[in-house]
Amino acid sequence: MDLLYKIFIDPFVQMGGAPDLLIQTLWEGLVSGVLYALIALGFVLIFKASGVFNFAQGIMVVFAALTLVGLHSKGVPAFLALALTIGVMLVLAFGVERLMLRPLVNQPDIILFMATFGLTYFLIGLGEIIFGGEPKVMITSELYLPKGALEWKVFGGFVSFQKIDIAAAIIASLMVATLAVFFQKTRIGRALRAVADSHKAALSVGISLEQIWVIVWFAAGIVALATGIMWGARSDVSFALQILALKALPVLILGGFTSIPGAIVGGIIIGVGEKLGEFYWGPLLGSGIESWLAYMIALVFLLFRPQGLFGERIIERI
Known part of the structure; x- marks a missing residue:
């Protein structure tokens, strides 16, 4: 009986007894959720264009952030280093299209999925050769990202809002909204949706798969760069960040692999859910709950809606 009380009643008593701590927890979960949504957006863009889960998105986050910090450490001014890093992600998009996607077009999805594994370890090796394996400090001040905190x-009681978290939430929200509008309202967006529906049908009406793939991988690279800057500003830039990017998997399960709104909603659910779980249920279930709770939420969700909140239900007639 005491255990049931601690699981089902005591956490809510704590929430009501200290609403300032509840607001603080919800805010931190919201910021994490928006950043998870930004990571998941990179996966969604590539999955919509090719039907492949891009396992390399996590290392793209690390590689973009390391490139930015590495260029600046060589004496390149911060905003010039930012522009050059964007250029590097464009070169990467062309390279992936020419050397990986084009030779494997019309191959089974598992072949392309395994190719993204190869891309992951290629970028890990290249990054370690060029930048080394030690953690780096993100150039927060040089990019004029705010420091300090605001108190409410x-x-x-008091609720503390880190200024970098506010900036991260605003920038991530603007990027998600911009990309959503771009792919919903523009000609390229319509072409992307056509490619997602059928490669052969898209080719038949003159849509270039090569151009769409370059655009989508470049957009995913920009998302990876923004994610790397935001997460790097909150911690260090290291190869451990690619593990964080795998939190996009439960986000995608909740929201649906082809839905941009789903990435947003799923990210917020996972971010807020794991923060609440860590703060209120963590002492009962043991430390480290934040590392696995997101996957448990996704697993439970799969039992009731496997296609996700915004995913399409696939019906096959036999």
């Missing part, structure tokens, strides 16, 4: 007095 509420319910007899």
Whole structure:
């Protein structure tokens, strides 16, 4: 009985007894959720264009952030280093299209999926050769990202808002909204949706798969760069960040692999859910709950809606 009380009642008593801590937890979960949504967006863009889960998206986050920091460490001004890093992601997009996607077109999806594994380890090796394996400090001040915190007095306590978290939430939200509008309202967006529906049908109406793939991988590279800057500003830039990017998998399960709105909603659910779980249920279930709770939420969700909140239900007639 005591265990049931600790699981089902005590956490909610704590929430009501200290609403300022609840607001603090919800805010931190919201920021994490928006950044998870930004990571998931890179996966969604590539999956919509090729039907392949891009396992390399995580290392693209690390590689973009390392390129930015590495160029600046060589004496390149911060914003010039940012522009050059964007150029590197464009070169990567062309290279992936020419050397990986084009030779494997019309191959089974598992072949392309395994190719992204190869791309992952290629970028890991290249990154370690060029930049080394030690953690780097993100050039936060040089990019004029804010530091410090704001405090809000509420319910007899204080809620602290880190300025970098506010900037991260705003920048990530703007990027997600911009990309959503771009792919929903523009000609390229319509072409992307056509490619997602059928490669052969898209080719028959004159849509170039090569151009679409370059655009999509470049967009995913820009998303990876923004993600690397935001997460790197909150911690260090290291190869451990690619593990964080795998949090996009439960986000995609919740939202649907082809839905941009789903990436947003799924990211917020996972971000807020794992923060609440860590703070209120973590002491009961043991430390480290934040590392696995997102996957448990996704597993439970799969039992009731396998296609995700915004995914398409696939019906096959036999």
